Amino acid sequence: MDKLAMGGYAAYVWSCFALTFAIWFFNGWLARKRHRAVYRDIEVRIKAVEERL
């Protein structure tokens, strides 16, 4: 428990680590989401053209 208190600096230390991991996670999630959206958009367009031919 003493370790978690960080000698009285817990709010400063833990908030920095939490923000860092949140940014790592958010970057990963956003990259995955954008890739899927772009892929799906191209897929829909190409398949629509193929169906018309």
Place this chain on the structure above:
Amino acid sequence: MWKFLHKMASPPYFYKLAKTLAPWFAVPGILLIAYGSFAGLFVAPPDYQQGDAFRIIYVHVPAAYLSMMGYMIMAIAGGIGLIWRMKLAHAVAAAVAPLGAAFTFLALVTGSVWGKPIWGTWWEWGDPRLTSELILLFLYFGYMALRGSIDEVAKADKASAVLALVGAVNIPIIHFSVEWWSSLHQGATLLKTGGPAMDSAMLYPLLAMILGSSLLFGAQLLRRVRTEVLYRERRTRWVRNMILSPEAPA
């Protein structure tokens, strides 16, 4: 060498290669970050002056390093794109900007949170390291705004590459600001003449965090470049063939 670079610059080749490479960056990166975080938070001894507040170094230094590394990648890729007209280089520059901006923001916030208990202030406008890092964030924002304001991709690539190259002058200013001017910010700890000024119990977790963060940054950049390549090449035959193939990879 040139043959390999020429092959790498091919969008379909890079698109497939990046998917294969990404886990080789991500997995060791995550493991190193896990080790560095645990050892930095619980194993490294407290600093004799800053106490446990110094542990913010384990997230602040990698973020600051990536903020500058991201900009260097953006400027070099933009320069390569301008000189050799390599489309993939422009895609790399466009993809790295949001990542670099995120880590510049993180470096500024963690630095500010560290500054409050140690310096007694969240922010100091007269400090050269803090203001030059803030300028870096504005350069990233400017780069992304410029790209977003030009519809034609080729024109956006050229204009933003020039901005990235001009803004690169800020990188040595950030790095040497603590030596050139009086600053609240501490001087170099790792890249110091005579070796790092840290005990190994504090140093190894920091090196693990820097290396791990760089690897994970690389993995996330590869994913972003793949998306950028896919979008730019959406009207090409290889994208059409890939999507219509029975084992269409995402």
